[in-house]
Amino acid sequence: MNGTETATNYEALTAEVLIEQVVHEAARATVCLTNSFQTEDMVVLHMLRQHLPNVPVIFLETGYHFKELIAYRDKMTAEWGLNLVNAIPLTTLAEHEAEFGLLHIVQPMECCRIRKVEPLMRSLEPFDWWFTGLRREQSPTRAGLRKVEDHKTPTGRQMKKVSVLADWTMAQVDEYAVAHGIPKLELYTRGYTSIGCEPCTAIPDAGADVRSGRWGGKKLECGIHTFSEKV
Numbered sequence: 001m002n003g004t005e006t007a008t009n010y011e012a013l014t015a016e017v018l019i020e021q022v023v024h025e026a027a028r029a030t031v032c033l034t035n036s037f038q039t040e041d042m043v044v045l046h047m048l049r050q051h052l053p054n055v056p057v058i059f060l061e062t063g064y065h066f067k068e069l070i071a072y073r074d075k076m077t078a079e080w081g082l083n084l085v086n087a088i089p090l091t092t093l094a095e096h097e098a099e100f101g102l103l104h105i106v107q108p109m110e111c112c113r114i115r116k117v118e119p120l121m122r123s124l125e126p127f128d129w130w131f132t133g134l135r136r137e138q139s140p141t142r143a144g145l146r147k148v149e150d151h152k153t154p155t156g157r158q159m160k161k162v163s164v165l166a167d168w169t170m171a172q173v174d175e176y177a178v179a180h181g182i183p184k185l186e187l188y189t190r191g192y193t194s195i196g197c198e199p200c201t202a203i204p205d206a207g208a209d210v211r212s213g214r215w216g217g218k219k220l221e222c223g224i225h226t227f228s229e230k231v
């Protein structure tokens with residue numbers, strides 16, 4: 001930035017304008033989106049594809065997902081012609097369970113580290129800009145989220161983390177999905193409000209935080225949004 005330029009106030013920009021701004025700023029940089037195939041991520045992907053149709057879509061293939069989620073991932077990947085990047089753990093599920101048993105029950109943090117965080121860190125290495133579908137109202141751990149944050153991974157990789165829906169409500173997300181004909185993952189109709197690995201996902205109590213059905217309420221984050229340091 002030279003003496004006459006001022007820093008962009010990302011917080012003041014709408015999601016669509018922020019995406020345009022970031023795509024412009026990242027013209028010579030590498031950009032990706034992490035996508036759990038929940039509605040927020042599909043909305044961000046829908047917006048991003050207007051500018052970057054071949055954007056890498058990183059999915060954490062833990063081996064523990066609902067079969068319905070995998071079917072939805074494959075259907076949307078085929079219909080939208082996605083550049084899907086499955087982030088695979090270093091061990092197969094069979095190897096993991098042979099070594100640790102049901103680690104997700106006894107040590108969910110360690111299970112998430114092995115099957116989500118480590119594969120994500122490897123997958124993010126080539127990228128300068130990382131789009132997410134995070135929203136502030138999803139849980140108390142996300143209340144302070146900024147739309148654009150500078151992050152550093154444990155390997156020293158610096159990147160910009162972009163959450164264009166930070167100030168959106170779930171109703172806005174659903175409205176956008178309906179308005180743009182984005183099909184919804186069928187598991188939502190059964191009462192799930194935040195969907196991750198099957199053994200660690202339950203239907204939350206009425207009126208509870210959307211992520212309260214994850215990990216039996218024992219934790220709120222798997223670690224993929226806390227492993228990098230905000231700088």
Ligand code: SF4
Pocket residue numbers: 062064103104107108109111112113115116196197199200222
């Ligand atoms: S969400 Fe559960 S099953 Fe999935 S990686 Fe984390 S602890 Fe393991």
